[in-house]
Amino acid sequence: MSYRNGFLTEEELELCRIVREASLPGAYTLPEFLADVWEYIRDKTNYGKRFRRSVEAGQLSGVVRSGRTITNHQVYTVRAA
Secondary structure: OOOOOOOOOHHHHHHHHHHHHHOOOEEEEHHHHOOOOHHHOOOHHHHHHHHHHHHHOOOOOOEEEEEEOOOOOEEEEEOOO
């Protein structure tokens, strides 16, 4: 699978857009945000890095990186649509 130079693929971005539209505004870790599909993602570390890069690059509107948990996991804020 091609990872588009460290970013999410178009298919992965589309899945995240669907999840974002169904999510309430608030702060989420990536496993919380993708709760229904997280168990099916094989390489969670790599996916998390690519998700962060895609969010920082503005490829997923309505989602911003907003900090870290005390266990050093990224926190993302989902804004109202």
